[in-house]
Amino acid sequence: MYSITVLSGKGGTGKTLFSTNLAWLFHQKGTTAQLLDVDAEEPNASLFVKFIPIHAQNVEKWIPHIDENLCDRCGLCMKECQFSAITIAPKKTAVLAALCHGCGLCAKICPQKAITEVPKTIGNIRLGKTEEGFSFGEGILNIGEPSAVPVIRQLKKTASKDSEIRILDAPPGASCAVVESLAGSDFALLVTEPTPFGMHDLRAAIAVVSEMKIPFGVVLNRFDAGSTAYVEEIRHLDAEVIATLPFDRKIASAYAEGKLILKELPKYRPVFEQIIEAIGRGSA
Amino acid sequence: MSGKGGTGKTTVAASFAYLSKTHPESPIVIADADVDAANLHLLLAFRCENKDQYVGGKKAFVEPSRCVGCGECESVCRFEAIKMEESCARINPLFCEGCKACVFACKYDAISMESVHSGWLRDGSAIGMPFVDGDLFPGEETSGKLVTEVRKRANENAEREKIPSVIVDGAPGIGCPAISSITGTYAIIIVTEPSASGWHDLERMMETADHFKVPYSVMINKSDLNETYSQWVEEKLKQKGVDVIGSLPFDENVMIATRKGIPVIQMGGPAAEALARIWRTKILPLLSD
Numbered sequence: 022m023y024s025i026t027v028l029s030g031k032g033g034t035g036k037t038l039f040s041t042n043l044a045w046l047f048h049q050k051g052t053t054a055q056l057l058d059v060d061a062e063e064p065n066a067s068l069f070v071k072f073i074p075i076h077a078q079n080v081e082k083w084i085p086h087i088d089e090n091l092c093d094r095c096g097l098c099m100k101e102c103q104f105s106a107i108t109i110a111p112k113k114t115a116v117l118a119a120l121c122h123g124c125g126l127c128a129k130i131c132p133q134k135a136i137t138e139v140p141k142t143i144g145n146i147r148l149g150k151t152e153e154g155f156s157f158g159e160g161i162l163n164i165g166e167p168s169a170v171p172v173i174r175q176l177k178k179t180a181s182k183d184s185e186i187r188i189l190d191a192p193p194g195a196s197c198a199v200v201e202s203l204a205g206s207d208f209a210l211l212v213t214e215p216t217p218f219g220m221h222d223l224r225a226a227i228a229v230v231s232e233m234k235i236p237f238g239v240v241l242n243r244f245d246a247g248s249t250a251y252v253e254e255i256r257h258l259d260a261e262v263i264a265t266l267p268f269d270r271k272i273a274s275a276y277a278e279g280k281l282i283l284k285e286l287p288k289y290r291p292v293f294e295q296i297i298e299a300i301g302r303g304s305a
Numbered sequence: 306m307s308g309k310g311g312t313g314k315t316t317v318a319a320s321f322a323y324l325s326k327t328h329p330e331s332p333i334v335i336a337d338a339d340v341d342a343a344n345l346h347l348l349l350a351f352r353c354e355n356k357d358q359y360v361g362g363k364k365a366f367v368e369p370s371r372c373v374g375c376g377e378c379e380s381v382c383r384f385e386a387i388k389m390e391e392s393c394a395r396i397n398p399l400f401c402e403g404c405k406a407c408v409f410a411c412k413y414d415a416i417s418m419e420s421v422h423s424g425w426l427r428d429g430s431a432i433g434m435p436f437v438d439g440d441l442f443p444g445e446e447t448s449g450k451l452v453t454e455v456r457k458r459a460n461e462n463a464e465r466e467k468i469p470s471v472i473v474d475g476a477p478g479i480g481c482p483a484i485s486s487i488t489g490t491y492a493i494i495i496v497t498e499p500s501a502s503g504w505h506d507l508e509r510m511m512e513t514a515d516h517f518k519v520p521y522s523v524m525i526n527k528s529d530l531n532e533t534y535s536q537w538v539e540e541k542l543k544q545k546g547v548d549v550i551g552s553l554p555f556d557e558n559v560m561i562a563t564r565k566g567i568p569v570i571q572m573g574g575p576a577a578e579a580l581a582r583i584w585r586t587k588i589l590p591l592l593s594d
Binding site for chain 1: 342503
């Protein structure tokens with residue numbers, strides 16, 4: 022399985038547009054494809070394909086449960102917890118579940134063996150296929166939960182590895198959730214827009230993929246007359262612009278209605294063919 | 306805030322900041338809480354006067370001369386950050402969450418925790434007003450904590466300068482940086498766009514705001530890109546009793562202004578006019594509250 026992560030740094034540059042249409046095009050061309058929406062905070066890919074869920078499971082984080090009868094309030098867990106997730110109050114040892122990373126340290130070091138770990142559901146994953154025929158999965162973080170990392174990890178692990186191509190639609194930014202999405206990827210597709218914002222955040226995305234030693238290519242979305250200077254700027258970052266998609270109100274409007282651009286506006290197919298070709302070169 | 310990225314948070318925040326300059330009776334401090342991709346400084350001629358190292362947390366480091374390669378650390382690490390290579394533990398700092406479980410598991414004292422410089426907390430001035438933002442290094446953890454630092458510093462500056470309000474350009478999503486952005490906030494303005502994904506993310510953002518009990522109202526950006534959807538969104542929000550404080554039309558001046566590095570309000574045009582109207586009728590009363 023060859024895995025491609027679509028990321029951007031800046032939000033709203035078109036990650037989901039490129040990942041959904043690429044998965045569809047791979048499938049059209051006879052490659053078995055899988056699309057995983059790992060933007061578990063705001064998963065949107067299923068708005069663009071007809072998702073038929075077959076399997077769903079909860080994602081759990083293991084948080085400490087303290088047996089008040091055994092706890093002698095020695096304070097070791099509170100002292101050692103690196104995330105300040107345990108507070109010892111006069112009458113009760115309280116667990117702040119939102120801060121807990123589920124590392125299991127407290128349970129291991131408690132001298133009284135007063136701590137066991139209990140599961141807390143923080144989200145869920147759904148796996149299945151699309152009506153269009155390719156494999157699909159998405160992760161959904163529960164409202165109020167701080168970290169999507171365990172959801173991303175479980176989705177990537179549980180999803181079938183039988184497809185030839187896996188495309189991951191990553192969250193915005195360049196921090197832990199993006200790193201988790203990229204882990205084990207063979208290629209990263211960096212989507213950006215020709216603005217100072219797009220460039221600024223592209224630099225962060227390039228820094229992450231470079232540190233993880235993942236080959237990458239850049240796609241410039243909403244390309245217009247004022248964009249050429251940005252192609253030059255990207256070249257100076259030692260990066261290659263492998264394709265550009267023009268600014269077109271028709272694209273925006275099809276996208277707004279949750280439609281695949283390649284179905285609505287087939288004239289843009291060569292842009293996506295170009296990306297597939299460049300990915301092929303990157304893997305060679 | 307926005308939930309979905311790219312809906313126009315920074316465009317709106319920069320223009321509101323610029324407008325409050327024209328009303329010295331309601332001064333503000335400006336803060337950019339999108340520490341993963343901080344862009345507000347690019348529109349407001351930010352002059353950095355002070356840069357503090359941000360130390361988010363600690364990470365585990367192996368002393369190879371002490372490591373015997375037993376693999377205990379690898380087996381307790383739940384973040385797949387440790388791999389044994391040639392009988393020595395190697396920790397991948399990108400995956401280490403700094404929990405210290407490996408330190409306790411190691412019988413040979415070969416692992417220790419060290420503080421890591423994970424970014425910068427910057428403050429200075431922008432278009433004549435105090436400005437604070439955070440710059441998290443790519444791939445780092447603890448973005449929520451840096452957001453908290455940004456907000457804290459902005460509040461301190463506000464108190465020192467006797468400025469009553471802070472405008473925060475929030476982080477996208479609904480996870481830690483977004484939650485930290487809205488913590489302790491008086492009111493949220495959610496910027497959305499008329500699209501299937503915009504609506505989906507707006508709903509999750511509103512649920513998050515409800516969960517943390519912070520009041521919010523909604524602004525629809527690029528409303529004329531899809532009139533039907535805009536009306537539908539507005540209708541839906543009305544049914545839910547959510548205050549829609551206004552709409553901005555799609556306007557090429559936004560792109561032109563962004564490329565020039567100025568807030569669109571300085572350029573003029575339909576979006577700027579709408580922003581000025583919303584600011585006068587909705588934001589100014591909020592700031593003078």
